[in-house]
Structures are given as C-alpha cells and as structure tokens.
Amino acid sequence: MSRSFTFLVNPASGGGAAPAAVVPVARALREAGATVDVTYSPGPRAMAALVDAAVARGDVVVSVGGDGMLSSLAGLVSAAGGTLGVVPAGRGNDFARMLGLPTAPDQVAGLLLAGAVPAVDLVALSLPGTDERLVAGSVYSGVDARASEIVDRSRRLPRRVQYPYAALRALATYAPARYAVTVDGVEQTYDAATVVVANSAYYGSGMQIAPAAAVTDGRLDVVVVGAASRLALMRSLPKIYDGSHVALPEVTVLTGRRVELRADARVPVPVGGDGEPLGVLPPLAAEPAVVEVRPGALSMISG
Structure with a gap:
C-alpha cells in the first residue's frame, strides 16, 4: 500500500x-x-x-x-x-x-x-496551572534552558557555533540553584547547574547529554549536573559531546518513569524542551513540575 x-x-x-x-x-x-x-x-x-x-x-x-x-x-x-x-x-x-x-x-x-x-516514547511536562505539553527529546532546566534562549538570539552566527557559543555564554553568567528532584517517589536535593530529563540521548546539536537513553524503553534518564565553578563547567563542556561527562563526580544519572522538579535560586529557574522555552520551575515550597514518559505514544517512520 x-x-x-x-x-x-x-x-x-x-x-x-x-x-x-x-x-x-x-x-x-x-x-x-x-x-x-x-x-x-x-x-x-x-x-x-x-x-x-x-x-x-x-x-x-x-x-x-x-x-x-x-x-x-x-x-x-x-x-x-x-x-x-x-x-x-x-x-x-x-x-x-x-x-x-x-x-x-x-x-x-x-x-x-x-x-x-515503530512506536517511540514521548515526554509529558505539566507545570502548575498550565496544560500538559508533549515533547520528543528532553525537558531541561537551569543553565541549559538559558543556553537555549541564547541560541534563539544568535541566528547571525554560523550554525555550527551557535550552540557552543550559547553554552559558554550561559555558563559565564550562571548561578546554581537548589533543586528537589523526585524520581518515582524518591526525593533527593541537589545544588546544581542543570537538570535534564531525557528521552533521547542528544540535545544541543549533538551533545550526548544522556548516553544511555533510548526512545523505546519506557523510561526517562535524569541527568543532574552539580554546582561547580564556572571554569570547571566550561572545561567539562566538551565531554558532553561524547557522553563521557556522566563519569564525572559532580554528575548524577537517575532513571524512572515520573519525575517531579522544583527549584529555588536568586532568579526563577527557566525550563525548556526541544529548543522551546516552556516556563519556569516552581519553587521548593510549591507544587512541582511533573515530567512523565508516555511509552510508545507516537508512530514514527525510521530506519
């Protein structure tokens, strides 16, 4: 047919x-x-x-x-x-x-x-007071979301340098946040630069943020990059391209089906998904943002 x-x-x-x-x-x-x-x-x-x-x-x-x-x-x-x-x-x-x-x-x-x-998984994000939003690749917060905003303002740069430039700009001005991350009912707190909830291994034009992620396993990979100096984070940036950053002591990787996120910082912590701004994370005392996997939600032509 x-x-x-x-x-x-x-x-x-x-x-x-x-x-x-x-x-x-x-x-x-x-x-x-x-x-x-x-x-x-x-x-x-x-x-x-x-x-x-x-x-x-x-x-x-x-x-x-x-x-x-x-x-x-x-x-x-x-x-x-x-x-x-x-x-x-x-x-x-x-x-x-x-x-x-x-x-x-x-x-x-x-x-x-x-x-x-094949049927591939999708990611559902629910922020308090908003409708559920489905994304394909990942939901990210903190310095990564700020980098995504900078990419949108960097269209005059050559495409190959837009993401590295935006990442360095975001790291140069970042401030860590206190995150509450709950995965399948187990809550942990982190002082972190960013938290990424990934369905796909890749984001940021080829950065392998979650190297073990699979879009057909019905699970999410949660990558927490702990707070460090700006220089240390800049030096570790190249490791994200081959996924070797997950071996660094300041990086924590969790897996699960439902993730709740809250964060406190001097300024609101932005959240984005697949290159689009989606809002800000609720503070620690508020109802959380909820990120859930939708197993096999989409039929998609692939190899």
Whole structure:
C-alpha cells in the first residue's frame, strides 16, 4: 500500500533552510507516485486542524524543520492516532540524530516511502496551572534552558557555533540553584547547574547529554549536573559531546518513569524542551513540575 504525505514546513527552521530542504524530497516522492501536499506552518492553532485533517485522509504527517517543529507536531500526531515522518532541516536535528535518520534528499524520500513505523516514547511536562505539553527529546532546566534562549538570539552566527557559543555564554553568567528532584517517589536535593530529563540521548546539536537513553524503553534518564565553578563547567563542556561527562563526580544519572522538579535560586529557574522555552520551575515550597514518559505514544517512520 502506497503512502501519501502532508508536509508541514517551518520556514524559519535552520535559518530559513527548511523551504529549500522540502523541494527535492517532495519531488522524489511525487516521481515515485506518492501524493504530497506541502503547507508552510501557519501557527499552532491552525497546525492542529491540519494534522487532524491529514490523519483523517490517511496521510503521513511530515515535519520539515528542527526539533522544535518536530516536538510541536509529535503530540498532535499522537493524539490524532497518525504517523509522523521527518525531513531534518533545523539547527540541531537531535531527535532525528537519535533515530539515525538521513539528511540526503533521496535517502529521506526512500525512508518516507518504505521505512518501518515503530512506536517511540514521548515526554509529558505539566507545570502548575498550565496544560500538559508533549515533547520528543528532553525537558531541561537551569543553565541549559538559558543556553537555549541564547541560541534563539544568535541566528547571525554560523550554525555550527551557535550552540557552543550559547553554552559558554550561559555558563559565564550562571548561578546554581537548589533543586528537589523526585524520581518515582524518591526525593533527593541537589545544588546544581542543570537538570535534564531525557528521552533521547542528544540535545544541543549533538551533545550526548544522556548516553544511555533510548526512545523505546519506557523510561526517562535524569541527568543532574552539580554546582561547580564556572571554569570547571566550561572545561567539562566538551565531554558532553561524547557522553563521557556522566563519569564525572559532580554528575548524577537517575532513571524512572515520573519525575517531579522544583527549584529555588536568586532568579526563577527557566525550563525548556526541544529548543522551546516552556516556563519556569516552581519553587521548593510549591507544587512541582511533573515530567512523565508516555511509552510508545507516537508512530514514527525510521530506519
């Protein structure tokens, strides 16, 4: 049975690279006899209607952009009971990296046409007083969330240096926070620079923050990077790219299905997910933010 596709394109992804990325892939699919509809993202509310209509037609919904675009579609496609494909065209493409997805147009088209459709886990974040938000890769707080905000202001830099630059800028001004981290009912407190709750091993354009993470194991990897001097954190930054940072004494790795987070610091502790700002962590005396795994929540074309 042949597949039909609805492409949803974020025109801003990859510094404007997404529109160019979609053309050769769509052409190859049409030449193979597939039906392809291409829509440039009109905003979150309209995207939900487009996803529902595409899934009702039996189309594979294809995210054309980066991790933020993929993440915004993942929950919608999951809720509609559809299948998600990806044309990696963002700055980071970390979830695509986790799945081993190709970037060459002919290989992307071939995978969309004939790739397997396993069920992958998603991550659900609930902040007090807000609706649940599903993300694909990870939820992070502290210095990592500040680095993500800096990336969004660094678009004039070459793509390959945006994330390292943002990480160093964030570390240069960071202040540690006191975190309460509860994993499957067991609470521990840490003075930390950041806490990452990961479904995927990768974030930050190739940083292997949670090297043991798997998107099909029904579990979350919680990486706590303890407070240290700014210089020490900067020196350890290269280790995150190969995952060797988890052997450092100031790094703690926990695993579980439900994580509760609270934090106190001089300023509110930001929280983000897959490149998007999501709010701030509640203080220690308040109701926690809750991060839970949603096992097998999304059917996704991969190798």
